[in-house]
Amino acid sequence: MQVDVDLEARTEVPWWLAYGTPVFTILAALVVSGLALLALGVSPLEAYQIMFVQTVSTEIGLNRTIAKAVPLIFAGLAVYLPLKANLWNIGAEGQLFMGAIAGTWIGLNVSLPIFARLPLMLVGAGIAGALWVAIPAWLRAKWGINEIITTLLFTFVAADLKNYVVRGPMQAPGANFPQTAQLPLAAQLPTIPGLGFPSGILLAILFVALTYVLVNHTRLGFEINFIGANDDAAEQAGMSKYKIYLFVLMTGGFFAGLAGISEISGVQTRLRAFFAPGYGFTAIPIALLGRNGAPQVMLAALFFAVLFVGGSSIQTLLSVPSAIVDIIQALIILFLITAEFFKRYSVSVSIERPDPEPPSTRPEGEV
Numbered sequence: 001m002q003v004d005v006d007l008e009a010r011t012e013v014p015w016w017l018a019y020g021t022p023v024f025t026i027l028a029a030l031v032v033s034g035l036a037l038l039a040l041g042v043s044p045l046e047a048y049q050i051m052f053v054q055t056v057s058t059e060i061g062l063n064r065t066i067a068k069a070v071p072l073i074f075a076g077l078a079v080y081l082p083l084k085a086n087l088w089n090i091g092a093e094g095q096l097f098m099g100a101i102a103g104t105w106i107g108l109n110v111s112l113p114i115f116a117r118l119p120l121m122l123v124g125a126g127i128a129g130a131l132w133v134a135i136p137a138w139l140r141a142k143w144g145i146n147e148i149i150t151t152l153l154f155t156f157v158a159a160d161l162k163n164y165v166v167r168g169p170m171q172a173p174g175a176n177f178p179q180t181a182q183l184p185l186a187a188q189l190p191t192i193p194g195l196g197f198p199s200g201i202l203l204a205i206l207f208v209a210l211t212y213v214l215v216n217h218t219r220l221g222f223e224i225n226f227i228g229a230n231d232d233a234a235e236q237a238g239m240s241k242y243k244i245y246l247f248v249l250m251t252g253g254f255f256a257g258l259a260g261i262s263e264i265s266g267v268q269t270r271l272r273a274f275f276a277p278g279y280g281f282t283a284i285p286i287a288l289l290g291r292n293g294a295p296q297v298m299l300a301a302l303f304f305a306v307l308f309v310g311g312s313s314i315q316t317l318l319s320v321p322s323a324i325v326d327i328i329q330a331l332i333i334l335f336l337i338t339a340e341f342f343k344r345y346s347v348s349v350s351i352e353r354p355d356p357e358p359p360s361t362r363p364e365g366e367v
Contacts, residue, residue, distance in 0.1 A: 001220045002349075002351070002353075003118045004349070004350045004352065005347065005348075005349050006071050006347070006348045006349075006350070007170060007239030007346075007347060008022075008344055008345060008346050009227055009344065009345055010343070010344060010345060013158055015217075015231045018292070018343070018357055019292065019342060021336070021339045022289045022290070022292075022296070024302065024339065025289065025317050025332055025335040025339055026193075026289075026303070026332065027314075028330045028331070029328050029331035029333045029335055030044075030048065030328065030333075031175070032327045032331050033327055033331060034048075035281065036311050036324060036327055037320070037324065039347060040320060042314075042318050042320055043180060046318070047314050047320065049121070050313050050317060050318070050325055051306070051307070051310030051311065051313065051314055052209070052306055052310060052364065054310075054313065055306050055309050055310040055313060056306060056327040059196070059307060060196075060312075061109075061194055061313070062097045063197060063198075064309045065279065065302070065305045065306055065309045066197045066198055066201050067197075067200075067266060067267050068069070068294075068305040068308055068309055069201065069204070069301050069304075069305035070198055070200040070201050070204050070259075070262050070263075070266060071096070071205075071260070071262050071279050072259075072276065072279055072283070072286060072302075072304055072305055073204040073207075073208065073257040073259075073260045073264040073298050073302075074207070074255045074256065074259035074284060074302035075092050075096065075205060075256055075259040075279040075280055075283035075286070075298040075301075076283045076287050076290060076298070076300060076301045077207060077208065077252070077255040077256070077287075077294065077297055077358050078092040078095065078096075078129075078235060078252040078254075078255040078256035078259065078280070078283055079252065079283040079284055079286070079287035080236045080290060080294065080297045081215070081224075081248050081251055081252050081254075081285075081289065082248040082249050082252045083213060083225050083288075084224050084225055084228050084229075084248065084286050084291075085213060085224050085228045085245065085248045086227070086228040086229075086231070087140065087147055087245060087249060088147060088151075089133065089147070089151055089246060089249060089252045089253075089256075090147075090148050090155075090284070091132075091133065091136065091150075091151025091152050091153075091154050091155045091280070092140070092150045092151075092152045092155070092156030092252065092253075092256040092259070092279075092281075092283050093155050093158075093159075093256075093276075093278065093279070093280025093281055094132060094151070094154045094155030094157065094159065094280070094338045095128075095129035095130075095133055095158070095252075095253040095256035095257055095260075095280070096129065096171075096256045096257065096260035096263075096279060096280050097155075097158040097159060097161070097162045097260060097261045097275075097276075098125075098128040098129050098132040098158050098257060099125035099126065099128050099129040099133075099256060099257025099258060099259065099260030100125070100162070100261055100263065100275065101126055101128065101161070101162055101165055101170075101181065101271065102127070102128035102234050102257070102261075102266045102270055103121040103122065103128075103257070103260065103261030103264060104125045104170070104180055104183065104261070104264055104270070105124075105127030105170060106121045106124045106125075106187075107119055107121050107184070107187030107265065108180060108183065108187070111184060112186070114115050114185070114187075114190075116266070117171060117186050117347045118186075118187065118189065118206070121261055121265060122203070122258060122261060123186060125139045125257040125258060125260055125261035126242035126255070126257040126258050127254070127257070127259050129253040129254055129256045129258070130250040130251070130253040130254040130257065130258020131250075132154060132253055132257075133151060133154070133159060133249050133250055133252065133253035133256075134246075134250055134253070135150070135154070135251035136150035136151045136154060136249065136251070136285060137245060137246050137250055137253075138246065140249070141241065141242045141243075141245035141326050142242065147249065149274055151249075153346050155280070159276065161283065162273070162275065163166065163178070163273050165271075166178045166179055166180060166271055166272060166273045167200040167273065170271070171272075174238050175308065176275035177270040177272070177273075177279070178271050179271065179274075180270050180271045180275065181270065182269050183264070183265060183269050184271060188265055188266070189265045190198060190261065190267040198264075198266045198267075200262045200264075203258075203262070204262075204298070205298070206295040207255065207258070208294045208295060208297065208298045210261070211294040212293060212294040212295060213295075213356065215293075215294065220247070223239045223244055223247060224247075226239060227239060227241055227244050238340040246262060252348075254282060254307075256283075259279055259280075263275075263277060263279070281285075281289035281307070281328065282304055283301075284333070285304075285329060285332050285333050285336065286300045286301050287300075288333070288336045289332070289336065290295055291301075298343070304329075307325055307329075308325060311324060311325035
């Protein structure tokens with residue numbers, strides 16, 4: 001018996017595979033993670049009921065989920081937009097740090113009423129994130145230097161800079177810990193009256209809508225998609241890779257900067273040395289899950305927010321290690337990579353059995 005496996009490049013991706021990939025990926029990750037829960041002696045159904053149902057069915061859990069989703073949405077957009085141009089912004093975490101530093105400094109040192117101070121903080125944080133990725137963007141656009149390496153290296157520099165400022169020029173006077181002073185009320189994102197949700201979610205939804213319009217209904221968005229699909233053909237058509245690469249990476253940095261200050265202003269209220277939420281790295285699976293559109297990025301960010309908040313709940317209620325959330329996140333990335341392979345290639349398996357030897361026709365007794 002001979003088994004033949006043939007790979008053939010797809011000319012067109014089936015619609016059910018293109019739009020069903022995020023669902024298949026999440027379900028597969030949860031099924032495999034369920035085996036880890038069983039090995040710990042925990043019922044997967046009970047754990048997932050607490051994680052996904054109980055989390056969003058209580059007021060406290062829902063508020064925590066929305067608060068967690070705001071920076072995740074911005075960070076997801078920071079990776080999603082460059083991804084449309086076939087670029088990988090792996091350094092969103094560093095851009096997030098720079099946005100947190102710049103926004104916190106403005107909040108602490110600029111004396112303006114809340115309706116002026118908060119917009120200034122947000123714009124300043126976004127610009128700081130955009131400027132931090134400007135050098136990797138220019139290196140990629142001008143010289144073709146891999147943006148994965150440069151954006152990641154800049155993350156480590158940003159982390160050290162964050163640790164320095166909270167131990168030096170921005171440390172709270174007389175503080176025994178490496179942290180800034182608490183932001184005044186005029187520099188903190190308020191909650192939505194009557195709902196109690198962080199108001200940052202409205203800003204996140206606004207930028208999701210703007211990104212959707214940009215990518216799908218503007219000439220610039222057409223160029224971004226065209227260059228992402230075939231950069232050589234785009235250049236022959238007169239499109240500028242230099243302009244597009246700078247735009248998508250720096251706009252992504254702007255989004256990451258918003259993620260940083262939205263977390264500080266909306267949740268933490270001060271910048272600390274151990275502020276390292278990891279949202280910039282979680283943004284990678286978020287962007288991959290939602291790569292079909294900005295609204296899908298928001299849904300993926302909400303899923304991860306539920307995952308993080310629910311993971312804390314099962315850690316407390318069921319004594320499950322917090323690493324289970326990391327396992328689910330890693331499995332999502334693994335299955336996403338697998339799904340991308342099947343999007344590009346169709347696999348056919350054939351089994352050939354050898355023909356049986358014909359019976360002998362010689363007369364009986366003949367040698």
